[in-house]
Amino acid sequence: MAAAGFALAVGLTACGGGGDGEKAGVAAVPNDPAKVTGTITVLTNRTDQVQDGTTKRYAAEFNKVYPNVTVKFQGLTDYEGDVKIRMNSENYGDVLLIPNSVPLNQYPSFFSPLGPASELSGKYDFTDRATVGGQVYGIANIGTANGFVYNKAVWERAGVTGWPKTPQEFVGALKAIKEKTDATPYYTNYHDGWPLTNWGNALGSPSCDPAANDRLAETKEPWAPGQDLNVVDTLLHDIVRNKLSEEDPNTTNWENSKNLIGTGKVATMWLGSWAVVQMKEAARKAGGDPDDIGFMPFPTQVDGTFCSVVRPDYQYAVNVHSQAKEAARAWIEWFVNSSGDAQKALSISSVKGSPLPASLQPFQEAKVRFVHMDFAKNALVNDIDKASEVGLNAQDYRQRIVDVARGAAEGDLAGVFADLNRKWADAQAAIG
Incomplete structure (x- = not known):
């Protein structure tokens, strides 16, 4: 699963750090791979890859290039929680995915710089998300586009063959699915909760504005009419209000939702492009057709063009305390550049110039604009949000929108937006 948004820093201090990042940098990997030696531990949230042997296969391929490095893996189910605790010591692996809870300004305390941004930004996308003082501290393996995962066969049975261009057209398409098929038009995944956070990743798509996140630092009413968050959250509300989602959101189940959309019992879910491969695999196992799974952009256009915000998944870093930094750096570079993991996940490789995965070829053919968000003011936005x-x-708050829309909570959408705007404006004024 991709990293869901950018969580606020909670309770993490630099007591596990203390290393001088600038002095503890990772030298470039030698031209002779045989000279790279050591044993490294790689922390990963992909417990499935540890369990099914994928990581062992990657290590074997890596050893064909770097024969004198031993790679061990630790798969962590509660990755964020476990690693945050471990980072209060020096024992948090040699290679790890940077937890969302680590503030950017603390990266030098915990991770070794991988090189100057002026150099690495020419090789990899998203390096700006892990750059401090001109040095890059993390490299992403993949990026994900935002959009709707949908069952193309269900949509076609409802007579909808083109992508809706407005929220109203989208709601109309879901109504057609309800009227002409037996499928649930939309599935909220309300009960598990975290899938609803993906709606936040739509910020920037309605406006096609890479500065949409940074603008929140100055925007007093982000849910005012015409603002991205108003457009996004109104669509969620209208889907539920029109009874186009599951009957009882308290009974939703994330794992089962994959089978439901894979077999055509559910038509649509808002997620990242990272989910496409999971839905295809679920379809295959459940007797559905993997080719029925498609991906479409948010139903708005700017100057006749759809826009999809692209965000990085977790970024890989080297523990500043590692005794095998060279080997750790070699693993990161090999994994991102040569493992093929991004391609197998049908995700966007962070390596500049890489072709898009097959799941996003329709985006390319439709000339969907991929928006890379600016995050120069993200720390301030996070402070206001907190x-x-x-x-x-x-x-x-999106569960609240669903509850209001289905009549399980008092109030209406206008009241929800007024409350959100008031809280945001008050916090913004208090922080200055």
Whole structure:
């Protein structure tokens, strides 16, 4: 699963760090791979890859290039929680995915710089998300586009063959699915909660604006008419209000939702492109057709063009305390550049110039604009978000929207937006 948004820093201090990142940098990997030696531990959230032997196969391929490095893996189910605790010591692996809870300004305390941004930004996308003082501290393996995973066969049975261009057209398409098929038009995944946080990743798509996140630092009413968050959250509300989602959201189940969309019992879910391969695999196992699984952009256009925000998944870093930094760096570079993991996941490789995965070829053919968000003011936005208690990347307020829309909570959407705007404006004024 991809990293869901960018969580606020909670409770993590630099007591496990203390290393001088600039002095503890990772030298370039020698031209002779045989000279790279050591044993490294790689922490990963992909417990499935550890269990099914994928990581062992990757290590074997890596050893064909670097025969004198031993690679061990630790798969962590509660990755964020476990690693945050481990980072209060020096024992948090040699290679790890940077937890969302680590503030950017603390990266030098925990991770070794991998090189100057002026150099690495020419090789990899998303390096700006892990750059401090001109040095890059993390490299992403993949990026994900935002959009709707959908069952193409169900949509076609409903007579909808083109991508909706407006929220109204999208709701109309779901109504056609309800009227003409037996499928549930939309599945909220309300009960598990975290899938609802993906709606926050739509920020920037309605406006096609790479500065949409940074603008939240100055925007007093982000849910005012015409603002991205108003457009996005109104669509979620209208889907539920029109009874186009599951009958009881408290009974949703994330794992089962894969089977439901894979077999055509559910038509549509808002997720990242990272989910496509999971839905295809679920379809195959459940007797559905993997080719029925498609991906479409948010139903808005700017100057006749769809826009999809692309965000990085977790970024790989080297523990500043590692005794095998050279080997750790070699693993990161090999994994990102040569393992083929991004391609197998049908994800966007962070390596510049890489072709798009097959799942996003329709985006390329339709000339969908991929928007890379600016995050120069993300720390300030996070501070305002924390002070406001809105939770831009949390599930709570969107669960509230679903509850209001289905009549399980008092109020209406206008009241929800007014409350969110008030909280945001008050926090913004308090922080200055």
